[in-house]
Amino acid sequence: MSDIKILLGGDDQELVATFRAVMVELTGFELVSIGKTSNEVLGMVATEQDVDVVLIDENIGPVPAHDLVRDIAMQRPNCAAVLLCTTVDESALTRALEAGARGVLSRQPSLEELQSRLSTAAEWSRGMSKWIGGGHVDAVGGRRGRIVALAGAKGGTGTTTLAVQLALAAAQQPGRSVCLVDMDLQAGDVPSYLDLVHRRSIADLIDVAGEITGTMLADALFMHGDGPHVLLAPSDPERSEDVTALATRQILGALRSRYDIVLVDCGTFMTEGSVTAIELADRVAITVMPDLPCLRAAKRMVRLWSRLDVRKSEDVVAVLTRQSRKNEIQPDFAARILGLALTRTTVPPAFRALEKAINNASLSRVEDDGFRRAVRQLAGELGVLDSAAVDPGGGKRAMTGAP
Structure with missing residues (x-):
């Protein structure tokens, strides 16, 4: 199986540095792009057709993170979005799922947590891609x-x-x-x-x-x-x-x-x-x-x-x-x-x-x-x-x- 392609959306330099470092330690994952704004992320989602998972910082702008998740779901229904939240609780998860995200992650996740969440999201994304490719969805x-x-x-x-x-x-x-x-x-x-x-x-x-x-x-x-x-x-x-x-x-x-x-x-x-x-x-x-x-x-x-x-x-x-x-x-x-x-x-x-x-x-x-x-x-x-x-x-x- 080819490496799982990850797109990171966020303008927090500390967050970006953290995820760059952690991603290097993961086998089978590749951080392909980083978008500083919601507009950049949406453009990358449209052009980077092999992206499996989009990680979105809850503080991204100018379009709010939850609205960006909805836009991604509309534009690329087979691309999994995961929100990075300061507080991961039931309320954060509910809001994320209502927007169309595939889950939430702490902004400072453990290596095991990150690997598990990305693997699950990527499996869903690739399954959806095959489903769409097989003609099982409407227009x-x-x-x-x-x-x-x-x-x-x-x-x-x-x-x-x-x-x-x-x-x-x-x-x-x-x-x-x-x-x-x-x-x-x-x-x-x-x-x-x-x-x-x-x-x-x-x-x-x-x-x-x-x-x-x-x-x-x-x-x-x-x-x-x-x-x-x-x-x-x-x-x-x-x-x-x-x-x-x-x-x-x-x-x-x-x-x-x-x-x-x-x-x-x-x-x-x-x-x-x-x-x-x-x-x-x-x-x-x-x-x-x-x-x-x-x-x-x-x-x-x-x-x-x-x-x-x-x-x-x-x-x-x-x-x-x-x-x-x-x-x-x-x-x-x-x-x-x-x-x-x-x-x-x-x-x-x-x-x-x-x-x-x-x-x-x-x-x-x-x-x-x-x-x-x-x-x-x-x-x-x-x-x-x-x-x-x-x-x-x-x-x-x-x-x-x-x-």
Whole structure:
């Protein structure tokens, strides 16, 4: 049997040093990573697919330890989480188990205690992995879709237009399930673009976010005739404050487990919900126009995400919209101003075609070949479409500062 892989989450240097020393003495165990924050731990859980057990310090932040355990259970149902507690008693064990942990450990465990708890948790984890691999779970455990978040540097950059277009393009690929989430919670405009009326929204999932079922999602989602399912922003902007970070994590986790692609329109105004979506996304794109005020606004926004430890600038890609050879600012210059990677694909202006399509509720049939081609190429770059489904023709250029 291969070594049991352990991930440690905690920023207490004494705790980390203690576990490093103890782990060296254990045979058959390997400490593969250490995450200082809950955000780092969640990211590592998503990328380190061979991790068997996650040890979580009860004092970790910014997301509380018990909430982090729930997020891990939602994201990786076959990964065992064990809480490290100062006081190990019945109350601590009950709270941990209610959150989804596989047990608790003292922050200063004996060698025998540590070995026993890790072995038990790893046995459960590997058993669950085989169970999932054998197809014995429903879609919640067996699927991990891709979340792509789009945000606008400022209003009018085409974020919602692109989010809708990408969702429509992805839904046309056979066998691909797609959900479009309007996370522009104060000014969501997806209904206008898709000409839809629906009485349900993300607000209806807040109170049940921790235990979302397929039926609950079906009631809240709008099934669009052109393929994508749509989760709308609240009709009352004041309800945007109800969409907390925890609720957003749980809702997006439920959607990720049921859809191949989850496209999130985060809008321009950063709320707790939209910032959390940007943090959780597999790919984040910010839409910018080729003018200095917009480029500077995008730079400020990405720097804010970095300061808040939401998203590193190197993990963000910029999409240049309304781009024409006649513009004074061209892609290479825009990339230097932004200090970000630009997508190979730029989106040309298509004012008349888009105006006609929106007014006639026919966004899936925009009468502009260049615009439609750009959307499909961009969908391929962002992982929304498989490369084989992307039209290979037209207008590709070298990646500028690509990650």
